[in-house]
Amino acid sequence: MNWQNKVMKMLDAQSIPQLPGAIRLADYAPPDWLVPEVSLDFRLSAGSTRVTSRLVVRRNGNHDRPLVLDGQNLKTSFAMLDGEPIDVVPVGERLEIAIVGDAAIVEFEVEISPALNTRLMGLYESEGRLVTQCEAEGFRAITWFPDRPDVLSVYTVRIEGDAALYPVLLSNGDRGAVETGLAGGRHAVTWTDPWPKPCYLFALVAGDLSALRDGFTTMSGRQVELAIWTSAADVPRCAHAMAALKASMAWDEAIYGREYDLGAFNIVAVNDFNAGAMENKGLNIFNSKYILADPETATDSDFDGVAGVVAHEYFHNWTGNRVTCRDWFQLSLKEGLTVFRDQQFSADQGSAAVRRIEDVRGLRAVQFPEDAGPLAHSIRPDHYVEIANFYTATIYNKGAEVIRMLHTLVGAAGFRAGTDLYFERHDGQAVTCEDWVAAMEAATGSDLGQFRRWYEQAGTPRVAVHERREAGKVIVELVQSQSPTPGQAVKLPVHMPFRMALIGRDSGRRIGEERVVEMREAVTRVEFDAVDEPVLLSLNRGFSAPVIIEAEASRTELAFLAGHDDDPSARWEAMQRLALSVLATDDDPAALVSAVAATLMDGTAGKLDAAFVGEAMLLPTESFIGDQAAMVDVEGIHRRREAARLAIATGLEAEWWAALRTYSGSGTALTPAAKGARRLANVALAYLVGAGSAEALAAARIQYETAATMTDRMGALSALVGTDTPERDACLADFHARFAGNNDVIDKWFTVQALSGRPDTLARVEALARHPDFSITNPNRLRSLVGAFAANQRWFHAADGAGYRLLGDQLLAVDRINPQSAARLAVPLGRWRRFDAARGALMRAQLERVTATPRVSRDVLEMASRALV
Incomplete structure (x- = not known):
C-alpha cells in the first residue's frame, strides 16, 4: 500500500498524529552526534555546483549509534572518514556512518544542480543569481548533514565562481580571504561566522549585484558595515529598507538592550522566494517585495510592510539566531516572539492605534478561520508530516498574541527583565517554549503554569459577557469556553488578561480606571463601584486577548460606543459589531450610516486621527462576515454588503x-x-465611485493620471476596477504599460483584478492565468492572482464550482514544480464545511481529486488530507 493510500485509509481527527511519516513532539530525542565545526567549499555553476564539506563530529552521550545524515537530490562523488575513503550507500534520503570513537572528521563531495531546483529550497537559481533558502529543511539539498535545528556549528565557507557571472559572493558572518585571478576567470571569497548556528540559518548568494551601503555604530561603539544588494537599477529603491534597518538596530538596543554582533550585515533582494524573507545570520535574504520601495511603485502599506519585515528579520538575530529552536515544534518560540517585537517597533514608528487594528484585522481574517477549521493546531503543534505546512498564521500571529498577553500580565518592566534573563540563560543554545516561559517566571515571580495551556490547546476561546446591577454596583461575569478542535475534544480554561472599562451612557466619558482582569477560571466575576449614570461596557480593550466576545448590545449602544469609547481598538470594534449586526439582516442600514457619519465628522473636525477614521470607515469583508455565521450565505452576504456600501456612499455623498x-x-x-x-x-x-456619479468617475480617472504616489494611483484603480466603465479599462491598460517589467508592481495589477466584485471576475482570472506575464514558477505571481482570487468570496465560491476547479488545476500544476507553494493553495478548499451542501460537495471533490492524483507531493497530500477530515 503506497503512502497516499495509507493516508486516505486513516482519515480521522484522532489518527492524524499516526500518519505514515508523521513526526511527533513526544518522540523528540537529543541528537546522537553534534557538529561543532563545519567547513564548506562551493565551486559554483548553475548547471552543476560541487560542494565539498568537512564536518567535525562529536558523539553526544554514552551510546554506540551511528552518525545519521540527511540528504536530498545529492550526487555523492566521494566520502571520507578521518581522511580515509569510505563507501556510502544512502537509504532514501538518509545516510548512516558507523564511527568507532567519540569524535571524527567526515568529508563529502556532492554535486547539485541549482538550475533544476524549482522548489526554491536549498541552492537554486533566480534570474541568473544563485541563492539559498534552508529553513526549514533545505540544507539537506546542499550537502549531507544532520538537518535539525538543535545541531549548532561554527561555519567557514569558501565560495568560488566565475568572476563575470558571479562578481559578488556572499555568505554568513564576516568576509575573510579574497582570491582573484583563479584559472578559468574565476575568483573566490571565504566567509567565517564565529557564532554557532543551526544549518537552517546558512546562506549563500552569488551573482551580479550592486549595493546600497551605509553604516551603524552600536551602543558599545563598534562599527557595522551595512549593505542591501540588488540589481543596479533597483538600488535607489532600497533607501527605505536601509532606513528601517538602522531604525531597527537602534530600537532593539533601546528597548531590549540587544546589540548587533558582527562587523557586517548584508541583505539581498531576490524575486523568486517562497516566503517574505529569511533571517540567516548576517546575510538576510528577502523577497524583493519587502525591500524595494519608492513613492512611484510602492503604496503606504508596502512601505510599512518593508519596514516591518526588515525589522522582523533583524530582530531574529537574537530571537531566533543567538537563541534558536530546539526542534520545529518550537517554531513559535522564535516567530511569535519576533512578530510581537516587530509589531512593537511598527507601533512606535507610526500610529500605534492603527497598527493594532491592522494586526487584529489580519488575525481575524486568517488565523481565526484556521482555528475554526480542520487545520487547527496549537502554537506548539504536537505532530507534523511536512514542517513547511506549519508556517501558519497560528504560529506567527496567534503566537504573537500569546507573547502580547504575557507582556500585559507581567508588565513592560517585568517583560524586559524576563527577556534579559532568557538571553543570559540561553545565548548560543537551541531551546523550547518552556524555557522561554520559565525565564519569565523566574524574572518576575509569576505563576504561569496555567498560561502554558496557550501553547498546548488549539482553537479560539470565546468569552461571554453578562452584566447586571447589584446595590448600584456593576457586576460583570466573564464566561470563557472553547469548542473542540481536531484531536482535542476537551478544552481547559486558559489564563488571559482582559482589559475592560465603563463608558457613561449619558456623558460618553470613561468612568473610573481601566481594569486588567486576569481570567483563570471558567467564570470570572468583576465588580465595579457604584456609578451615577447608566454605563456601557468597553470590552477587551486593545484586543488584550485573542478571543471572540459574545456580548449583547443594541445597535444604538454600539453606535454610541463607536462614537465615544476612548480606546481606539474598542471603538473600532464597536463599529465592526454594528456593521455585522446590520449586514446580517436585510434591515435598513440607517444606523450604520449614522455611525459612519458621526465618525467621519469627528475626523474632518480634527477630533480623530485620519488614519483611524479611514480604518473605521471600512466595512467588514465578505469573508469575515461569513466567518460569523454557521453557514456562509455567499450571495446574501454580497448583496447586503453592497447595499450597505451604496447607502453609505449615497447617504453621505456630500461628506x-x-x-x-x-x-x-x-x-x-x-x-x-x-x-x-x-x-x-x-x-x-x-465610496464616491461606488455611488456611481460621472463626477466621481472623472475624479478617480484624474487621480489615477496625476497621482504622486502608488498609494493614490492604486486607490483610484481599486475604486474603478469594480465598475463597468471606459475609465476602468483605460486605467488597467495604462497601468500594465506604465509598469511593464516591474514584477512587484505588475503583481498589484493581477491582484486588483482578482479581487474585483464584477460578475465577470472568474472569466477575467482565467484569462489572466494565460497572460504572458503570469507564471506559476514565481510564488509572488502565483499569490497575486490565484491566491488573491481564492480570497474573493463572491466569485471564488461561484455556485457552479468553476472557481474551485481553477484552483484545483493550478494547485496540481504548481505541485510538480514547487510543492511548498502548492500546499498553501489547498487551504481555501479546506473550509468546505462552512458552505451549503452543493458548494461543499464541489470543494470536497477538488480535495479528493488532489489526494487521488498519482505522485502528488507529501506537502500537498498532508494539507488536502487534513482538510478532508
Missing part, C-alpha cells in the same frame, strides 16, 4: 466629497499624518 477635498494632495511624505490623509482620501474616493 465624502468634503473628505476627499480635505485630505487629498498629501504629497509623498511617509509621516503618520500624511499616510492617514491618503488613507481617508482613498476611502472617500471608493
Whole structure:
C-alpha cells in the first residue's frame, strides 16, 4: 500500500498524529552526534555546483549509534572518514556512518544542480543569481548533514565562481580571504561566522549585484558595515529598507538592550522566494517585495510592510539566531516572539492605534478561520508530516498574541527583565517554549503554569459577557469556553488578561480606571463601584486577548460606543459589531450610516486621527462576515454588503466629497499624518465611485493620471476596477504599460483584478492565468492572482464550482514544480464545511481529486488530507 493510500485509509481527527511519516513532539530525542565545526567549499555553476564539506563530529552521550545524515537530490562523488575513503550507500534520503570513537572528521563531495531546483529550497537559481533558502529543511539539498535545528556549528565557507557571472559572493558572518585571478576567470571569497548556528540559518548568494551601503555604530561603539544588494537599477529603491534597518538596530538596543554582533550585515533582494524573507545570520535574504520601495511603485502599506519585515528579520538575530529552536515544534518560540517585537517597533514608528487594528484585522481574517477549521493546531503543534505546512498564521500571529498577553500580565518592566534573563540563560543554545516561559517566571515571580495551556490547546476561546446591577454596583461575569478542535475534544480554561472599562451612557466619558482582569477560571466575576449614570461596557480593550466576545448590545449602544469609547481598538470594534449586526439582516442600514457619519465628522473636525477614521470607515469583508455565521450565505452576504456600501456612499455623498477635498494632495511624505490623509482620501474616493456619479468617475480617472504616489494611483484603480466603465479599462491598460517589467508592481495589477466584485471576475482570472506575464514558477505571481482570487468570496465560491476547479488545476500544476507553494493553495478548499451542501460537495471533490492524483507531493497530500477530515 503506497503512502497516499495509507493516508486516505486513516482519515480521522484522532489518527492524524499516526500518519505514515508523521513526526511527533513526544518522540523528540537529543541528537546522537553534534557538529561543532563545519567547513564548506562551493565551486559554483548553475548547471552543476560541487560542494565539498568537512564536518567535525562529536558523539553526544554514552551510546554506540551511528552518525545519521540527511540528504536530498545529492550526487555523492566521494566520502571520507578521518581522511580515509569510505563507501556510502544512502537509504532514501538518509545516510548512516558507523564511527568507532567519540569524535571524527567526515568529508563529502556532492554535486547539485541549482538550475533544476524549482522548489526554491536549498541552492537554486533566480534570474541568473544563485541563492539559498534552508529553513526549514533545505540544507539537506546542499550537502549531507544532520538537518535539525538543535545541531549548532561554527561555519567557514569558501565560495568560488566565475568572476563575470558571479562578481559578488556572499555568505554568513564576516568576509575573510579574497582570491582573484583563479584559472578559468574565476575568483573566490571565504566567509567565517564565529557564532554557532543551526544549518537552517546558512546562506549563500552569488551573482551580479550592486549595493546600497551605509553604516551603524552600536551602543558599545563598534562599527557595522551595512549593505542591501540588488540589481543596479533597483538600488535607489532600497533607501527605505536601509532606513528601517538602522531604525531597527537602534530600537532593539533601546528597548531590549540587544546589540548587533558582527562587523557586517548584508541583505539581498531576490524575486523568486517562497516566503517574505529569511533571517540567516548576517546575510538576510528577502523577497524583493519587502525591500524595494519608492513613492512611484510602492503604496503606504508596502512601505510599512518593508519596514516591518526588515525589522522582523533583524530582530531574529537574537530571537531566533543567538537563541534558536530546539526542534520545529518550537517554531513559535522564535516567530511569535519576533512578530510581537516587530509589531512593537511598527507601533512606535507610526500610529500605534492603527497598527493594532491592522494586526487584529489580519488575525481575524486568517488565523481565526484556521482555528475554526480542520487545520487547527496549537502554537506548539504536537505532530507534523511536512514542517513547511506549519508556517501558519497560528504560529506567527496567534503566537504573537500569546507573547502580547504575557507582556500585559507581567508588565513592560517585568517583560524586559524576563527577556534579559532568557538571553543570559540561553545565548548560543537551541531551546523550547518552556524555557522561554520559565525565564519569565523566574524574572518576575509569576505563576504561569496555567498560561502554558496557550501553547498546548488549539482553537479560539470565546468569552461571554453578562452584566447586571447589584446595590448600584456593576457586576460583570466573564464566561470563557472553547469548542473542540481536531484531536482535542476537551478544552481547559486558559489564563488571559482582559482589559475592560465603563463608558457613561449619558456623558460618553470613561468612568473610573481601566481594569486588567486576569481570567483563570471558567467564570470570572468583576465588580465595579457604584456609578451615577447608566454605563456601557468597553470590552477587551486593545484586543488584550485573542478571543471572540459574545456580548449583547443594541445597535444604538454600539453606535454610541463607536462614537465615544476612548480606546481606539474598542471603538473600532464597536463599529465592526454594528456593521455585522446590520449586514446580517436585510434591515435598513440607517444606523450604520449614522455611525459612519458621526465618525467621519469627528475626523474632518480634527477630533480623530485620519488614519483611524479611514480604518473605521471600512466595512467588514465578505469573508469575515461569513466567518460569523454557521453557514456562509455567499450571495446574501454580497448583496447586503453592497447595499450597505451604496447607502453609505449615497447617504453621505456630500461628506465624502468634503473628505476627499480635505485630505487629498498629501504629497509623498511617509509621516503618520500624511499616510492617514491618503488613507481617508482613498476611502472617500471608493465610496464616491461606488455611488456611481460621472463626477466621481472623472475624479478617480484624474487621480489615477496625476497621482504622486502608488498609494493614490492604486486607490483610484481599486475604486474603478469594480465598475463597468471606459475609465476602468483605460486605467488597467495604462497601468500594465506604465509598469511593464516591474514584477512587484505588475503583481498589484493581477491582484486588483482578482479581487474585483464584477460578475465577470472568474472569466477575467482565467484569462489572466494565460497572460504572458503570469507564471506559476514565481510564488509572488502565483499569490497575486490565484491566491488573491481564492480570497474573493463572491466569485471564488461561484455556485457552479468553476472557481474551485481553477484552483484545483493550478494547485496540481504548481505541485510538480514547487510543492511548498502548492500546499498553501489547498487551504481555501479546506473550509468546505462552512458552505451549503452543493458548494461543499464541489470543494470536497477538488480535495479528493488532489489526494487521488498519482505522485502528488507529501506537502500537498498532508494539507488536502487534513482538510478532508
